[in-house]
Amino acid sequence: MRQASASTFTSWTQILEEQRNTDSGGFVSTYSSWGPTYEVHVKPQVTAPGGMILSTYPLDLGGHAVLSGTSMVCPYVAGSIALLLQARGKLDPATITNLLSANAKANVFQDGKTAFPFFAPVAQQGGGLIIVYNAAHTQTILSVSGISFNNTEHLVKSTNFSVKNTGSKAVTYHITHLPGPTVYTLPADGSTTPSTFETGDTPEMIIQAAALKFSSNTTTVPAG
Numbered sequence: 001m002r003q004a005s006a007s008t009f010t011s012w013t014q015i016l017e018e019q020r021n022t023d024s025g026g027f028v029s030t031y032s033s034w035g036p037t038y039e040v041h042v043k044p045q046v047t048a049p050g051g052m053i054l055s056t057y058p059l060d061l062g063g064h065a066v067l068s069g070t071s072m073v074c075p076y077v078a079g080s081i082a083l084l085l086q087a088r089g090k091l092d093p094a095t096i097t098n099l100l101s102a103n104a105k106a107n108v109f110q111d112g113k114t115a116f117p118f119f120a121p122v123a124q125q126g127g128g129l130i131i132v133y134n135a136a137h138t139q140t141i142l143s144v145s146g147i148s149f150n151n152t153e154h155l156v157k158s159t160n161f162s163v164k165n166t167g168s169k170a171v172t173y174h175i176t177h178l179p180g181p182t183v184y185t186l187p188a189d190g191s192t193t194p195s196t197f198e199t200g201d202t203p204e205m206i207i208q209a210a211a212l213k214f215s216s217n218t219t220t221v222p223a224g
Helices: 070-088 093-102 132-137
Strands: 053-057 063-067 108-110 115-119 140-142 163-165 171-174 182-184 204-206 218-221
Touching: 053 070, 070 093, 070 132, 093 132, 093 140, 163 218
Parallel strands: none
Antiparallel strands: 053 063, 108 115, 140 163, 171 218, 182 204
């Protein structure tokens, strides 16, 4: 009589455990790319959730996965624009960008471990985190998504922008600016690749900020 050999197998059940991120949740990811452009224009205009995102995933029978990166950010921004167009109707690309940027929520700087008592640089977060509801319902439309004054050699000494009031009542706007640190995103060795926290090459940051002077600190815009 032949003796059967013993066999063993292991099975498991995949589960999703949700834990609150108390270290870097809500802040710009350390691996996110920095601006500005080579022409020193503002980039990025806004930021959106893209770190540790639960989403659908192409498995044989369908499924979900937790991923990070632009693959998560892009559909979030596309969905945000779809909601904005549903609420406001057809808009040109520049107006969409202006609405999202002007109504974003700026956050303080965080290096992956510690939050600092000053705003993250525009070169890292643009206008801040997309807030679709604000962009969909605001009655104020700016003509720009950001203003760049370039660098000291090609300094833009004066610039302007317009404010449109689409509401039914006159609005008085108070104009000011909130300072943030100055950041040199290109390394001192002449490299053309911006520094990142992921590579351990932390961008050089100076707490002193530029000063701005406005021709008027208040302006009243009539309805329409």
